[in-house]
Amino acid sequence: MTRVAVVTGAAGGIGGAVVDQLADDGWRVIAVDVREDELAARAAHWPGHVLAKAADVRDREAMAEAVALAETEFGGLDAAVACAAVIAGGTPLWETPDEDWDALFDHGVRGVFQLARAAIPALLRRKEPRSGRFVALASAAAHRGLWHLAGYNAAKHAVVGLIRGLATDLRGTGITATAVSPGSTRTAMLDATAELYDLPDVEEFARHQLVERLLDPREVAEAVCWLCGERSSAITGTVVHADGGFTA
Template structure:
């Protein structure tokens, strides 16, 4: 059940064309937020906005490459021009993890991934904070990290570095902006049933039944909406005394 816990609020969700971002945008709209669907994939992003509107919610799409500062600034401006303010942001957009060991990582893909997953998240954070500070009414920002931000994985040095960095910038932003009632937190998903995960299983010839127990104390993959629920709580006033922390939505993977 979804309660109107975001009624009257304006939210940006990056990477909202599919997977966890899509489910977050839909859930936020169900909670009565006005949602800006931000993604590089125009066709799928527009489809999510139309799906929300068809269900009676409010949503608009904006195309953005979060690794580009001007594009990120335009995204925030679009939200304010369209809905008058910015209350909530979920910085979810990210590239697929790399697949090479530390001694042989792909330098070009390192630059691309760090440019989106870390620098892009930092750019979103920067300009969302600027807008919220200017408004002077507080706000909530959720950065999507990963279990890889806490427990390193082999063969994806760039992704692990980026997600560790997302946790770090979350803490710094929370420290600096707490006195202004701008809360900054992160969510660290575990193995979530997304097209990205399914593609990896196919690539390595694995199935959920044999692989999920290695990643989850619940012996299953998580669903994108379960991650969206964590972001919804952090976005809402129900978490009004929570900042600078991470929700580990990973079925206990980082606890062992």
């Protein structure tokens, strides 16, 4: 049976790669992001497979609409992938402005919560035996302290906590909840991180990974898409580290 996903952050580097890979694997996808033009361009590559839904993950109603679209247009929901987040930092924790802290938690944690609130009831509406999947992007920052990124560290630890709790609430349903923690991956967010550190480019980040290079977003998407599939049924309440050995 054709599987159906909602993916947030779908105009971004990793979210975009997840949309492309799921669509290429035959999935139907509701692609969610606030960046309407980039979203529309991606959806245009996959006519009939990918529908763009311009929406803010902080908005409970908008997440409900995205999930409703999956059910009305594609007949149900099998996976929800939370990629949307922002980066902020560049100062020690005690100098972090409230706006930075709030942005990290509103987009990066509340957004995951809002997606889960909308998506889990739809995943539960699938008939048994279910194979629903909820996958959230955490980070190597959920497992290591990173200099001048303590707010991001805290938000990403919160994502892992949310996933652990959610997986417990889903016990026995056939639906799993997992996090993927990427290492440094060549996307706009990594560019923004280099700027926070006043680095001339992103290449410096490569030396922290055992693979001695930056990851391509498609490599992270491989792990996410595998978790979305029926074959990942043994894995729930935990983290897959797609980090090139960053946290090894």
